[in-house]
Amino acid sequence: MQDNGAVTADDVANAAGVSRWTVARAFKKDASISRKSREKVLAAAEALGYAPDLLASSLASDRSNLVAIINNDFSNPHKLVVLERLTRILWTRGWGTLLVHMSDSEDASAALLAASQRRVDAAVVIGTRFDDRILGTALGARRVKKLVIFARYSQNPDTLTIACDDVIAMREIADHLLSRGYQHPVYLAGPDTQSAKLHRKTTFTEYWQARTGFSVRSIHADAYDFGAAIDRVTALFAEGGPRPDVLVCENDIIAIGAMDALRYRLGLRVPQDVAVTGFDDIPLAGSPAYGLTTYRQPITAMTERLLDVLEGRLSSDVHLPGLFVARSTT
Amino acid sequence: MQDNGAVTADDVANAAGVSRWTVARAFKKDASISRKSREKVLAAAEALGYAPDLLASSLASDRSNLVAIINNDFSNPHKLVVLERLTRILWTRGWGTLLVHMSDSEDASAALLAASQRRVDAAVVIGTRFDDRILGTALGARRVKKLVIFARYSQNPDTLTIACDDVIAMREIADHLLSRGYQHPVYLAGPDTQSAKLHRKTTFTEYWQARTGFSVRSIHADAYDFGAAIDRVTALFAEGGPRPDVLVCENDIIAIGAMDALRYRLGLRVPQDVAVTGFDDIPLAGSPAYGLTTYRQPITAMTERLLDVLEGRLSSDVHLPGLFVARSTT
DNA sequence: CCGCCGCTTGCACGCGCGTGCAAGAAAAAT
DNA sequence: ATTTTTCTTGCACGCGCGTGCAAGCGGCGG
Numbered sequence: 001m002q003d004n005g006a007v008t009a010d011d012v013a014n015a016a017g018v019s020r021w022t023v024a025r026a027f028k029k030d031a032s033i034s035r036k037s038r039e040k041v042l043a044a045a046e047a048l049g050y051a052p053d054l055l056a057s058s059l060a061s062d063r064s065n066l067v068a069i070i071n072n073d074f075s076n077p078h079k080l081v082v083l084e085r086l087t088r089i090l091w092t093r094g095w096g097t098l099l100v101h102m103s104d105s106e107d108a109s110a111a112l113l114a115a116s117q118r119r120v121d122a123a124v125v126i127g128t129r130f131d132d133r134i135l136g137t138a139l140g141a142r143r144v145k146k147l148v149i150f151a152r153y154s155q156n157p158d159t160l161t162i163a164c165d166d167v168i169a170m171r172e173i174a175d176h177l178l179s180r181g182y183q184h185p186v187y188l189a190g191p192d193t194q195s196a197k198l199h200r201k202t203t204f205t206e207y208w209q210a211r212t213g214f215s216v217r218s219i220h221a222d223a224y225d226f227g228a229a230i231d232r233v234t235a236l237f238a239e240g241g242p243r244p245d246v247l248v249c250e251n252d253i254i255a256i257g258a259m260d261a262l263r264y265r266l267g268l269r270v271p272q273d274v275a276v277t278g279f280d281d282i283p284l285a286g287s288p289a290y291g292l293t294t295y296r297q298p299i300t301a302m303t304e305r306l307l308d309v310l311e312g313r314l315s316s317d318v319h320l321p322g323l324f325v326a327r328s329t330t
Numbered sequence: 331m332q333d334n335g336a337v338t339a340d341d342v343a344n345a346a347g348v349s350r351w352t353v354a355r356a357f358k359k360d361a362s363i364s365r366k367s368r369e370k371v372l373a374a375a376e377a378l379g380y381a382p383d384l385l386a387s388s389l390a391s392d393r394s395n396l397v398a399i400i401n402n403d404f405s406n407p408h409k410l411v412v413l414e415r416l417t418r419i420l421w422t423r424g425w426g427t428l429l430v431h432m433s434d435s436e437d438a439s440a441a442l443l444a445a446s447q448r449r450v451d452a453a454v455v456i457g458t459r460f461d462d463r464i465l466g467t468a469l470g471a472r473r474v475k476k477l478v479i480f481a482r483y484s485q486n487p488d489t490l491t492i493a494c495d496d497v498i499a500m501r502e503i504a505d506h507l508l509s510r511g512y513q514h515p516v517y518l519a520g521p522d523t524q525s526a527k528l529h530r531k532t533t534f535t536e537y538w539q540a541r542t543g544f545s546v547r548s549i550h551a552d553a554y555d556f557g558a559a560i561d562r563v564t565a566l567f568a569e570g571g572p573r574p575d576v577l578v579c580e581n582d583i584i585a586i587g588a589m590d591a592l593r594y595r596l597g598l599r600v601p602q603d604v605a606v607t608g609f610d611d612i613p614l615a616g617s618p619a620y621g622l623t624t625y626r627q628p629i630t631a632m633t634e635r636l637l638d639v640l641e642g643r644l645s646s647d648v649h650l651p652g653l654f655v656a657r658s659t660t
Numbered sequence: 661c662c663g664c665c666g667c668t669t670g671c672a673c674g675c676g677c678g679t680g681c682a683a684g685a686a687a688a689a690t
Numbered sequence: 691a692t693t694t695t696t697c698t699t700g701c702a703c704g705c706g707c708g709t710g711c712a713a714g715c716g717g718c719g720g
Contacts, residue, residue: 051446084404260619289590383707385706390707
């Protein structure tokens with residue numbers, strides 16, 4: 001027992017009458033150690049309040065069991081759902097999570113550098129706006145071993161994508177709208193970034209065109225928050241052209257902004273005057289105020305696949321189907 | 331340069347023609363080193379792509395520059411605001427953030443243990459429900475050096491509280507309501523936990539009693555989310571007793587649930603039939619759908635004080651005033 | 661030109677644990 | 691009982707860097 005209060009493996013070894021290495025083995029799942037001495041060690045450890053020092057362990061083994069979660073979008077409540085799943089599920093499997101804030105202003109390499117300095121075994125990007133190429137070069141220069149793009153698509157070959165299958169999802173939404181007789185959708189997307197887009201917009205517009213022969217207009221909000229969506233939708237209707245009968249939104253938070261604009265800026269009813277669909281199924285989407293028709297991303301399943309990647313069982317892109325949720329806005 | 335691609339201080343030392351320790355000094359702010367050799371080292375480091383290994387550094391110096399953020403409430407969007415501030419501001423000062431999920435079912439010591447095994451310099455609890463005493467004993471047994479309760483109150487002597495000043499806040503809300511002529515408030519709180527409460531309820535009820543002579547009824551939702559608030563408010567009005575003219579809610583997410591219940595379950599208007607106040611000023615509170623009168627916690631200032639604690643300039647509880655925000659629900 | 665002082669640099673040692681090997685102990689086979 | 695095999699344990703070395711001290715270097719006044 002050191003003076004600073006930390007108990008080391010040596011202390012446990014002394015107490016249990018074995019060597020330090022036997023102590024280490026007792027804490028390792030598949031180590032070659034007799035049941036008797038493992039029990040002896042664990043009892044001594046328990047008595048002394050010993051727990052292995054993961055920092056020293058990481059340094060020695062070159063495996064930190066740490067993953068960096070890199071995010072630059074803290075305005076969408078859905079990120080909270082993602083964080084909850086990631087931290088909880090990864091933790092049950094022994095993985096720690098380092099939350100790294102990626103400012104939009106700087107490039108992603110600072111975030112990646114911060115992660116690599118802590119020797120994370122992988123970095124998971126859950127942010128919404130980032131430059132795909134910069135991420136790639138930053139990855140090349142640093143020693144982040146794995147880079148996973150979560151709930152987002154990446155074209156970068158050094159990167160692994162784990163995402164909801166946008167194609168299946170948007171077709172299901174389009175089929176639903178067609179079956180309800182909607183004819184004039186407008187697609188409301190987030191900011192028109194250069195890379196790491198979703199496939200939702202193109203899937204929807206192309207599929208709609210294929211099924212009806214009519215093309216779909218799409219517009220972009222300035223940011224991924226409901227304020228920007230309110231402004232964009234208000235502006236859309238101020239143009240005075242033919243009125244859409246449904247707004248297909250890239251995610252729920254934008255859809256909620258769209259609904260607020262329709263109801264409180266434009267005095268229109270949802271869905272009687274204009275219908276709305278979202279994406280993500282955030283908690284608020286199920287509230288009586290919104291009752292948003294949306295599509296739930298399979299975050300839990302996606303996190304399981306992330307574990308597969310972390311633990312070396314998977315090394316290719318994954319696109320998983322989610323769940324269409326029909327409520328009262330269509 | 332190692333074969334695994336990592337550049338160490340030794341590599342930089344060779345390239346710059348100095349010793350490894352001079353390299354370390356070049357990266358340390360107030361180290362005794364000549365300007366010439368610092369520039370030489372930094373140039374070599376830049377050329378090689380060297381960045382100090384924080385893991386090894388932590389092990390050697392017994393300072394990790396890591397803080398654990400312990401949370402068990404992922405249903406309140408305000409947590410996203412808190413996480414954004416904490417990660418961004420702490421990062422600018424060289425602190426990394428480990429996000430730890432604290433399940434409600436188990437006690438807090440597992441979370442604290444996880445943090446201590448990574449040698450965090452401090453743990454910051456931002457969760458809403460936790461047992462104050464267990465936290466204390468867990469702290470005693472582990473080597474987490476500092477335990478900070480953030481945006482919450484703790485009675486535990488081993489713990490530091492950094493929070494919004496509930497007393498000032500609730501008096502301001504009460505004064506506002508009194509000036510608007512409200513007479514029959516009901517206080518709507520979250521779950522009635524045994525410890526680590528906020529002071530909002532007692533402050534409000536006592537202050538209201540002192541100013542009007544009338545006592546305030548208070549009720550509790552089963553959870554800190556809007557669904558539970560909807561149920562509780564619906565049940566309250568189903569009782570059929572005298573109707574309150576304002577619902578004073580412990581936070582915004584509960585206030586939003588209350589508003590949804592009033593509007594969509596009970597057919598009442600806000601604020602004409604019943605007024606509502608919240609707490610936190612989450613983004614949604616400013617939306618046209620809610621326009622919630624609320625009180626903004628000074629998260630940025632609180633984070634600055636947290637830095638003071640982390641860097642040893644402060645070691646006592648802090649209660650900071652926030653900002654009352656009057657909107658259209660009162 | 662000498663000696664003292666202040667600035668700069670090098671270095672031994674340690675942080676706590678993992679890896680891979682080899683020796684020792686126990687069990688199995690002969 | 692002896693040899694062989696299997697299991698279990700101990701250990702040297704290293705992971706990359708920080709701390710504290712001592713040696714080296716230059717400059718100044720006398």
